[in-house]
Amino acid sequence: MYNRLLFLPDLRELLAADDAVGVAEFCRALHPAAIGEVLEGLAAQESWRVLGHCEPERQAEIFSYLSLPYQLELVEGVPRESFSRLIEEMASDDRVDLLERLDPEHVETLLPLVAQAERRDIQRLLSFPDDSAGSIMTTEYATLPAEATIAEAIEQLRQQAPDRETIYYVYVIDEGRRLRGFVSLRELILARPGSRVEEIMQQDVISVRVDDDQEDVVQKLSRYDFIAIPVVDAQNLLVGIVTYDDAMDVVQEEADEDAYRSGAVLPLEDSYLSTPLGILAWKRGVWLIVLLAAAVLTAMALRSYQADLEGLQWMVLFIPLVLASGGNAGSQSATLIIRALAVSHLGREQTIRILLRELILASMLGGGLALLSFLVATGFVTGNQAAVVGLTVFLVVAMGTVTGAMLPMGFQRMGLDPALMSNPLIAAFVDVVGIVVYYSVAKAIVIG
Amino acid sequence: MYNRLLFLPDLRELLAADDAVGVAEFCRALHPAAIGEVLEGLAAQESWRVLGHCEPERQAEIFSYLSLPYQLELVEGVPRESFSRLIEEMASDDRVDLLERLDPEHVETLLPLVAQAERRDIQRLLSFPDDSAGSIMTTEYATLPAEATIAEAIEQLRQQAPDRETIYYVYVIDEGRRLRGFVSLRELILARPGSRVEEIMQQDVISVRVDDDQEDVVQKLSRYDFIAIPVVDAQNLLVGIVTYDDAMDVVQEEADEDAYRSGAVLPLEDSYLSTPLGILAWKRGVWLIVLLAAAVLTAMALRSYQADLEGLQWMVLFIPLVLASGGNAGSQSATLIIRALAVSHLGREQTIRILLRELILASMLGGGLALLSFLVATGFVTGNQAAVVGLTVFLVVAMGTVTGAMLPMGFQRMGLDPALMSNPLIAAFVDVVGIVVYYSVAKAIVIG
Numbered sequence: 017m018y019n020r021l022l023f024l025p026d027l028r029e030l031l032a033a034d035d036a037v038g039v040a041e042f043c044r045a046l047h048p049a050a051i052g053e054v055l056e057g058l059a060a061q062e063s064w065r066v067l068g069h070c071e072p073e074r075q076a077e078i079f080s081y082l083s084l085p086y087q088l089e090l091v092e093g094v095p096r097e098s099f100s101r102l103i104e105e106m107a108s109d110d111r112v113d114l115l116e117r118l119d120p121e122h123v124e125t126l127l128p129l130v131a132q133a134e135r136r137d138i139q140r141l142l143s144f145p146d147d148s149a150g151s152i153m154t155t156e157y158a159t160l161p162a163e164a165t166i167a168e169a170i171e172q173l174r175q176q177a178p179d180r181e182t183i184y185y186v187y188v189i190d191e192g193r194r195l196r197g198f199v200s201l202r203e204l205i206l207a208r209p210g211s212r213v214e215e216i217m218q219q220d221v222i223s224v225r226v227d228d229d230q231e232d233v234v235q236k237l238s239r240y241d242f243i244a245i246p247v248v249d250a251q252n253l254l255v256g257i258v259t260y261d262d263a264m265d266v267v268q269e270e271a272d273e274d275a276y277r278s279g280a281v282l283p284l285e286d287s288y289l290s291t292p293l294g295i296l297a298w299k300r301g302v303w304l305i306v307l308l309a310a311a312v313l314t315a316m317a318l319r320s321y322q323a324d325l326e327g328l329q330w331m332v333l334f335i336p337l338v339l340a341s342g343g344n345a346g347s348q349s350a351t352l353i354i355r356a357l358a359v360s361h362l363g364r365e366q367t368i369r370i371l372l373r374e375l376i377l378a379s380m381l382g383g384g385l386a387l388l389s390f391l392v393a394t395g396f397v398t399g400n401q402a403a404v405v406g407l408t409v410f411l412v413v414a415m416g417t418v419t420g421a422m423l424p425m426g427f428q429r430m431g432l433d434p435a436l437m438s439n440p441l442i443a444a445f446v447d448v449v450g451i452v453v454y455y456s457v458a459k460a461i462v463i464g
Numbered sequence: 465m466y467n468r469l470l471f472l473p474d475l476r477e478l479l480a481a482d483d484a485v486g487v488a489e490f491c492r493a494l495h496p497a498a499i500g501e502v503l504e505g506l507a508a509q510e511s512w513r514v515l516g517h518c519e520p521e522r523q524a525e526i527f528s529y530l531s532l533p534y535q536l537e538l539v540e541g542v543p544r545e546s547f548s549r550l551i552e553e554m555a556s557d558d559r560v561d562l563l564e565r566l567d568p569e570h571v572e573t574l575l576p577l578v579a580q581a582e583r584r585d586i587q588r589l590l591s592f593p594d595d596s597a598g599s600i601m602t603t604e605y606a607t608l609p610a611e612a613t614i615a616e617a618i619e620q621l622r623q624q625a626p627d628r629e630t631i632y633y634v635y636v637i638d639e640g641r642r643l644r645g646f647v648s649l650r651e652l653i654l655a656r657p658g659s660r661v662e663e664i665m666q667q668d669v670i671s672v673r674v675d676d677d678q679e680d681v682v683q684k685l686s687r688y689d690f691i692a693i694p695v696v697d698a699q700n701l702l703v704g705i706v707t708y709d710d711a712m713d714v715v716q717e718e719a720d721e722d723a724y725r726s727g728a729v730l731p732l733e734d735s736y737l738s739t740p741l742g743i744l745a746w747k748r749g750v751w752l753i754v755l756l757a758a759a760v761l762t763a764m765a766l767r768s769y770q771a772d773l774e775g776l777q778w779m780v781l782f783i784p785l786v787l788a789s790g791g792n793a794g795s796q797s798a799t800l801i802i803r804a805l806a807v808s809h810l811g812r813e814q815t816i817r818i819l820l821r822e823l824i825l826a827s828m829l830g831g832g833l834a835l836l837s838f839l840v841a842t843g844f845v846t847g848n849q850a851a852v853v854g855l856t857v858f859l860v861v862a863m864g865t866v867t868g869a870m871l872p873m874g875f876q877r878m879g880l881d882p883a884l885m886s887n888p889l890i891a892a893f894v895d896v897v898g899i900v901v902y903y904s905v906a907k908a909i910v911i912g
Contacts, residue, residue, distance in 0.1 A: 047670060049688045081687075170653065177654055184632050184649070184691075201632070201649060205618065206625055222495060238716075239529075240497045241709040243632075243691065260708045261689040267712060268686075271719035272803050278726065279799025279887060280792055288804040289814065293821060297828045300796050304833055304861075307792050311785035312840050318781045319844060332780050333766045336895050337759035339784055344728055344755050344888045348748050351727025355720050356736040366737065373741060380745045385752055392760055396767065413752075439727060439887065440792045447784050 019050040020057045027054060031062060036069050043070035043078070052081030060089045076105035085290040087114050091122075100129035103138075107181060109154040109262060112141040117285075149233045150226040152266060153247045153256030158183045162196055162214035166207045173201070181259055185244045188217050193253045195221055195246060223248050226255055231270055234263045235360065273435070274354060278347075280307065280438035303438065310444035317451040330397045331458060334389075334405045339450045341385055342412030343443030349374055349420030350442055357424060357434040367425055378417035386410035404458045411457070412450045419445065467498040468505045475502060479510060484517050491518035491526070500529030508537045524553035533738040535562050539570075548577035551586075555629060557602040557710060560589040565733075597681045598674040600714060601695045601704030604629045610636050610644055610662035614655045621649070629707055633692045636665050641701045643669055643694060671696050674703055679718055682711045683808065721883070722802060726795075728755065728886035751886065758892035765899040778845045779906060782837075782853045787898045789833055790860030791891030797822055797868030798890055805872060805882040815873055826865035834858035852906045859905070860898045867893065 023046070030038040043051065043066070055063045055078070067075050079087065079102060091099060091114070103111050103126070115123050115138060127135050137155055144150025158180045160169050173183045186204070188197035197217030207216045223246040224233045237245045237258065247256040273283040282299035284291050291299075353370065356362070362370070390406030397405075420442050424434035471494070478486040491499065491514070503511045503526070515523045527535065527550060539547060539562070551559050551574070563571050563586060575583050585603055592598030606628045608617050621631045634652070636645035645665030655664045671694040672681045685693045685706065695704040721731045730747035732739050739747075801818065804810070810818070838854030845853075868890050872882035 046668075047688055050670075053687075174653055177650055183653070201653075202625055205622055205631070205649075220494075222498075238709070238712050239501075240495055243708070260691070260712070261686070264686050264708070264712055264715060267715050267719070268807070271715070271723075275719075275723060275726065275799055275803050278723065279795050281796050281799060284800075287807065288800050289817065293824060293828075296800075296821070297825055300793075300825070301829055301832060303796070304789070304792055304829060305836065308785070308789060308833060308836060308840075311788045314784040314788075315781045315840075315844065318784070322777070322781070329770070329777070332783070333763045333770070335780070335783055336762040336766070336787060336899070337756070340755060340759050340762075340888070340892065340895065341752070343891075344752055345748075347727050347888060348729050348751070351723055351729060352732075352736050352744075355723050359716070359735065369737065373744070376741060377745055377748070380741075381749055381752060384749060385756060388753065388756055392756075392763075396763060440788070440795060443791075444788065447788065451784070 019046070019053045023050075023054045024057045027058075027066065031065060039066055039069040042066070043074055048074065048077040049081045051078045056082060056086050060086075060093050063090060064094060072101060072105050076102055076107075080106055080110040083287070083290060084113065084117055085286050088117060091118065096126055096129055100126060103130055104134050107154055108137055108141060108156055108256075109152060109181075112138060112151070115142060116146075144226065147230045148226065149224045149228045149230060149247045149258060150256070152230050152233070152262050153226070153258045154181045154262075155256045156181045157244070157246070157254070157257040158186045159189050159254070160186050160199070160213050162188050162190070162212070162217065164213050165209065166204055166211055166213065166216075167209040169199075169204055169213050170209075173204075181257065182244055185242070185257070187221070187246050187254055187257075188213055189254055195223060195248055195252055195254045197221060198246070221246060224258070225250070230266050231358075233258050234266045234270075237263045238267075270358065274358060277433070277435040277437075278351060278354065278439050280304075280440040303440070307440050307444050310441070310448065314444075314447045314451055317448055321451070321455045328455075328458060328462075330401055331404075331454065333396055334393065334408075335451075335454070337389065338405065338408050338412055338454050339443075339447045341389070341409050342416035342446035342450050343439075344416070345378075345381060345385075345413040346416030346420035346442040346446050347439040349377075349417045350424055350437065350439055353421050353424045354435045357428055362425075362428075370421065370425065374417055374421040378414040381417065382410040382413035385413050400462055404454075404461050407461070408450075408454045408457045411453050412446060415449060415453070416442070416446045467494070467501045471498075471502045472505045475506075475514065479513060487514055487517040490514070491522050496522065496525040497529045499526045504530060504534050508534075508541050511538060512542060520549060520553050524550055524555075528554055528558040531735070531738060532561065532565055533734050536565055539566065544574055544577055548574060551578055552582050555602055556585055556589060556604055557600060557629075560586060560599070563590060564594075592674065595678045596674065597672050597676045597678060597695045597706060598704070600678050600681070600710050601674070601706045602629045602710075603704045605692070605694070605702070605705040606631045606634045607637050607702070608634050608647070608661050610638070610660070610665065612661050613657065614652055614659055614661065614664075615657040617647075617652055617661050618657075621652075629705065630692055633690070633705070635669070635694050635702055635705075636661055637702055643671060643696055643700055643702045645669060646694070669694060672706070673698070678714050679806075681706050682714045682718075685711045686715075718806065722806060725881070725883040726799060726802065726887050728752075728888040751888070755888050755892050758889070758896065762892075762895045762899055765896055769899070769903045776903075776906060776910075778849055779852075779902065781844055782841065782856075783899075783902070785837065786853065786856050786860055786902050787891075787895045789837070789857050790864035790894035790898050791887075792864070793826075793829060793833075793861045794864030794868035794890040794894050795887040797825075797865045798872055798885065798887055799868075801869050801872045802883045805876055810873075810876075818869065818873065822865055822869040826862040829865065830858040830861035833861050848910055852902075852909050855909070856898075856902045856905045859901050860894060863897060863901075864890070864894045 156179060158173055158176045177183050184201045186199050187195060190196055197219050198221045199217040203216055222240060224236060226247050226249050244257040244259045246254055249255050276283045280303040282302060386406040386409045389409040390402050393402035393405040423437045427436050428434045475490060604627060606621055606624045608620060625631050632649045634647050635643060638644055645667050646669045647661060647665040651664055670688060672684060674695050674697050692705045692707045694702055697703050724731045728751040730750060834854040834857045837857040838850050841850035841853040871885045875884050876882045
């Protein structure tokens, strides 16, 4: 936002004065990310006027830093020929992100205008499933032959540098593109110029498979603190790399997704403010309706006890308290387990440990809350009645805790996203069962 | 986990056979992160035996990849002299993370054993507030003088490389450590060896202040896709850098914190499984008690209507439905706004736009749910009574939505964490007000 406030007025003046030299200067002066931020304050057509004055490479760089919704807006209003030039200049991973979001018909009329080599690259990258390593990797990595001397290697990197995403991590491949080793530019700089790449390269390269889930890719890259991680296919042939900056985006994206899920919103593709209201209403409404349906079950449970309700009107006072306690404990467990699962895969032994811990917590928290609820309830109702409240709170909190912990783990076992179950849905489940427990306990203690 | 399964048995055999050469070989063969993973499967004393056979530098590298709780466990059992050696070898940011968690008395007896230069560095880094740029930066950055030729610069980097966190981003400073420019190793490699650093360096360096919040640091680094971002003090003197890998950890940490907060758990310092049960019970229990207190308010609200309850027993059926609808809508809004605030700071204009959007959503979602609830309720009660349910749902959903959106934004305005208010607490607030609304509407429509 800071860049926009600072530079947008100047840029508007340059545009108003039709100062091509000034705009071209602006394109060069700031970091492309900063220019992108400024451009998003302009209407699409004005942005194109600015971009038109930048050099093609710079144009593509700036364009890549724009948000996807704004990119899409720009694409709508531009002739396909000029757009196909831009596409050729963009980094392979960025352009695939954009093309995936474009209307398929638009893509089809566009691709024939793109140079053949780039076209093939695009088509291959488009073929990888969403959220796989292949879908976030770039094909612009630097490579070296094992036999090169260090001096030759550095010379080769100098050649490759202009159109590679990074030259700090370099992969050693044979003629068949099989991944044989890895060397960093730091190691190359430190090595004797006369020695060979194969003497200093690491041979056991840590890599990911092209169909690995993007979450696993990021976990690995971040565990080893890599700048990039190589992506190989089933034959161990190098097909791309995933770089730290894209990994960082994935971490953000997955954290967003988990947050949305736990808050009972279908995950958004773009930021909150660039999502149209209709879509937002839909992504929230679906869940609200599901949860309403669950609440109707609670109403039905209550109705089934209505006949017995005579003399049990005091129970109504504590319906919200009892249900909220269970739902809250369930949300806590689900939150903790989902975060634990987001950071690492759990083995059998750890799963059992978690369940044991949650069982112990269930009785500790359930016990504590039950005691408090009992004491509070004695201020409202008789001792026996307060005992009903306390016992119910214990049972409901214990049930909520165990449910909240088991559901995410169960989903992961089945190969589903552990965050699939929202906290409100767990609460809704606890509501239905909670009513049954509440009235059953009352019948046993007060009536029975 | 994979590395542990694969290598732990071999390592145990090497230890049992007291094979020093084999263990030393093991230290060299794997990536330090992988060795760290294997070591955490051993008891602390055994891990020390392994680390004792590694070279000091390697020892520090491996140690840095261990989780903090395990590091603390190791530190307990080792003589201070050998530990002070390790401390000297560790990266400056990693060792400060560890020392911050150690018992202050332990640190005081330890520091005199550490070489003076390192000790000063430690004391300065320890003085920065938690969650500031200073607390996550490292002081091991590479620098160059502006007048150096490219050839000289690369030679100087070769000298600096062994003990710098990165040599890919290099900062140009004058004699007073004032930050004058920035140059990447890629640019150095591409430049003519005879030209000077000042000719190719970027002069407007994007940097952060040492007291900036770590979240802002990460937003900036990730917006510009930097490998590292320089940290300067109030006089624009370079004091450190924050690298991408530490930024990635911060993103994870902040996502965890937000998730915990929204799930009504006080944020954990370590992972779920390495947090002792007692602490976990405390971090959950505090919130459960607060929420229980809020539920007591709901019970009091219900009691105040008990006298009027004659003939209104049908209302009980829909108490959970009405309250859940409001709480769910509130959770959704809070989740969306908190995520939006996590990614960027919002200006005045955007704040107003968000509030407007949430008002529109409130009426859309409230209207839709109200209609559905009315229709469902007609299956249970009379038309008039169903109208009470529908109208209440509308009001409660609208109120939940607006509250859920405004609280996080209000907290940010006041300089607090927007995620401070948990979803269950918003729900609890909606519960109390919801009861009042429900009975007021009933009085107006059915009785009045």
